[in-house]
Amino acid sequence: MKDYITWDYGKNKGIVWRCPVKNQKGFIVRQGFEHALWIKDGRLQETILTGISYAFQKGERENSELIYVKAGNFKVEWGIPIRNGVFNQHGEPIGCHGIMVLKVKNIQNLIFNFVSSLTGEYLDVVEKEVYLAGKKGEKKRDTILKEKVFQNIIDVREAQRVENPFLMTVKDIKSWVVALIRAVLKEEFASRSTQEINALSKEDLESAMRVGTLKEFTQWGLEMVSFTIIGIKTMM
Numbered sequence: 001m002k003d004y005i006t007w008d009y010g011k012n013k014g015i016v017w018r019c020p021v022k023n024q025k026g027f028i029v030r031q032g033f034e035h036a037l038w039i040k041d042g043r044l045q046e047t048i049l050t051g052i053s054y055a056f057q058k059g060e061r062e063n064s065e066l067i068y069v070k071a072g073n074f075k076v077e078w079g080i081p082i083r084n085g086v087f088n089q090h091g092e093p094i095g096c097h098g099i100m101v102l103k104v105k106n107i108q109n110l111i112f113n114f115v116s117s118l119t120g121e122y123l124d125v126v127e128k129e130v131y132l133a134g135k136k137g138e139k140k141r142d143t144i145l146k147e148k149v150f151q152n153i154i155d156v157r158e159a160q161r162v163e164n165p166f167l168m169t170v171k172d173i174k175s176w177v178v179a180l181i182r183a184v185l186k187e188e189f190a191s192r193s194t195q196e197i198n199a200l201s202k203e204d205l206e207s208a209m210r211v212g213t214l215k216e217f218t219q220w221g222l223e224m225v226s227f228t229i230i231g232i233k234t235m236m
Contacts, residue, residue, distance in 0.1 A: 003024055003025040003026075004024060004025055004026045004027055004028050004053070005019050005021070005024045005026070005027035005028065005066050006027070006028045006030075007030075007033075007034055007068045009033075012167045013167075013169070014070070014167040014168055014169040014170070015069065015070045015074055015104070015168050015169065015170065015172075015173065016067065016068065016069050016070070016110070016111070016115055016167065016168035017067075017068045017166075017167050017168075018065060018066070018067045018068075018166050018167075019065060019066050019067075019068070020064075020065045021056070021061045021064040021065055021066065022061075023061075024056075024061070025055055025056060026053065026054050026055040026056050027053075027054055027056075027066050028052070028053045028054075029048045029050075029051055029052050029068070030051055031050060031051025032051070032071060032072075033070075033071055033072075034068045034069060034070060034071050035047075035048060035049050035068070035069045035071055035104075035107050036048040036066055036067060036068045036069065036107075037066070037067045037069075037107060037108065037111055038064065038065075038066055039064065039065050039066075039067060040060070040062075040063060040064045040065075041063045041064075042063075044108070045064070047107065047108060049107075067111055067115075069104050069107045069110060069111070070104065071104070072103060073101050073102065073103045073225050074101070074102055074103070074170060075099055075100075075101050075102075075170070076099070076100045076101075076102060076170055076173065076174055076177050077097075077098075077099055078097065078098060078099070078100060078174065078177060078178045078181055079095075079096070079097035079098075079178075080095055080096055080097070080178065080181070080182055080185070081095050082094070082095030082233050082234070082235065083095075085233075086182060086185045086186050086189050087186075087189065087190065088189050088190070088192055088193060088194055088197060089189075089190060089191055089192055089193055090193065090194075092194065092234065092235055093234075093235065094185075094189055094194065094197060094232060094233070094234055095232070095233040095234075096185070096229050096231060096232045096233065097229070097230055097231055098227070098228045098229040098230045098231070099226075099227075099228050099230065100177060100181065100209075100224065100226070100227050100228075101224070101225040101226045101227075102177075102217075102222050102223065102224055102225060103222070103223050103225055104221060104222060104223075105217075105218075105221055105222060105223040106218075106221035107221060108221065109218070109219065109220060109221030110220060110221030110222065111221075113219055113220055113221065114173075114176075114220040114221065114222075115168055129144045130144060176220075180212070180213050180216055180217075181209070181213075181227075183212065184208060184209050184212035184213060187208075187212065188200070188205070188208050194234050197232065198232060202228060202229075205227060205228075205229060206226060206227045206228075209224065209227040210224055210227070
C-alpha cells in the first residue's frame with residue numbers, strides 16, 4: 001500500500017515522526033511498533049494505540065496530519081563534563097556519564113506538551129494571524145508562514161518542521177534530559193564527599209532519579225525505565 005502513509009524506520013529513525021496528509025489514500029499504524037495521533041484542522045481527531053489500516057473518507061484529508069510515536073523503550077546516552085560538573089560538599093566539580101532508558105507513557109502529553117514546544121514560535125505567531133483572517137485564514141497559512149521566515153521572525157528550520165514531514169530524535173530530547181539529570185545529581189552530590197558519591201549504589205541513584213524526574217516526565221508523557229552512571233570523574 002504505497003499510497004498509504006507509513007513510517008519508514010530505515011529512512012526516519014527517531015521517536016516522533018510527523019507527516020502532513022496530502023494525496024495519500026490513508027494511513028497504517030503497525031501494532032507493537034508505533035502509536036499515532038490524527039490531527040485535523042489543528043484539533044485531535046483520534047488517538048490510535050493499536051494496529052490499523054485506515055482509508056480516508058471524503059473530506060478527511062484536508063488540513064490533516066499524522067503524528068507517529070515510537071512504541072517501546074529508547075536509550076539516552078548522557079554526559080556532564082567535569083569542566084561544567086556537579087559540585088560535591090567540598091565544592092569540587094564532579095563529571096559523570098551514563099545511560100537513561102525511557103519510554104513514552106502518554107503520547108498526547110508528549111506531543112502537545114513537549115514536541116509542540118519545538119514549534120511553539122510558529123503556533124504563537126502564525127496561528128494568531130490564521131485565526132484573525134477568519135475563514136480565509138487556512139488558505140493563507142503557507143503565505144503567512146513564508147512571510148514570517150522572510151522577516152526573520154521564524155527560523156527556517158522551524159518553518160520546515162511545520163511544512164514538511166519531520167522527525168524528533170533522541171538528540172532533540174537529550175538536552176532536556178541532561179538538564180533534569182543535572183538538577184537531581186546536584187541535590188544528591190551537594191551533601192556528599194567524592195568517596196561517598198562513588199559508594200552510592202545503582203539502586204539508590206535510580207530511585208533518586210525516578211523521584212526527581214517524575215513531575216517533568218509525567219508532564220512530557222515519558223516514563224523512566226532505568227538510570228545508570230557508567231563513570232565518574234574528579235579533579236584528583
